[in-house]
Amino acid sequence: MKIEELEADRTWLAFDPMRQLRPHLTSTGFVKLVNEVQRPEGYRLVASWDGELGRVVAAVGFRQVTSLAYGRHLVIDDLSTILAARGRGHATRLLAWSEREARRLGCEHIHLDAGTHRYEAHRLYLRTGFTIAAFHFTRRL
Template sequence: MTKWPFRILADWVSREATSSRTISGVTISELNDENTALAYDAMRALRPHLTFEDAFVSAVRIQRKEGYRLVASFDPAGRVAAVAGFRHMTNLYAGSHLYIDDLSTLPSARKQGHASALLSWVDEEARRLGCAGVHLDSGTPRHDAHRLYLSSGYVIPALHFSKTF
């Protein structure tokens, strides 16, 4: 697969205008199997272990079978600046909700409103689906992300524990 220094989607966004929305001056569009690769560079900012674009696209394809969805925020030139991956879940503690697995912005695009716009888009989607809310986990050293979540109305109701085998 060809590696481009920037992922450009301006033509696709204009063709698929019904699936695109502008929030706070930022264009947000949901990506599908055909254009998932556009999100690779932005996702690598959060997930540097994703060293191969093809493997990333394959992993997203598998996750989509489990309900994973991917939305992207575009800069004025049509380049993907940030991405959010999420899924609809229902469990006993939160009921029906959207869970954000991944929220990542290119370092050069940070503090420009892309992540805030993506969070707003996910909030709107949760309301549209009749969800009770939106949940996410965030790594403990990601203080800028924590400030964003708190300023966007998120609270810290619990700690997340994990065990790796």
């Protein structure tokens, strides 16, 4: 298992795991959105490679932000593993990598949202030290 940050020319490598989480995206749309919109806003993408499969099987996308409520913190926007590689520790290692990076950047917290139906993800986050600290409300416009 190898973890590495993906630069813009390698964004496409993370499409398979991200498609599990964001099935509405096409590979071209994913690369374009990440590289042309999200990266300029500070989004970064880190991948976990599976040695047996020889490809990226999990990825985390995050950004650093500062708010009045929480100070400097890391926001994980996307974390996903392909179905065939779940339960092998890829997401746990990506969360650990994210924590080290947050500390290196001087962040005080890591934040992430998880859909209310994503029970397996909830278990992972609680098991790795996250707490349920707030409700996240949305309103479609």
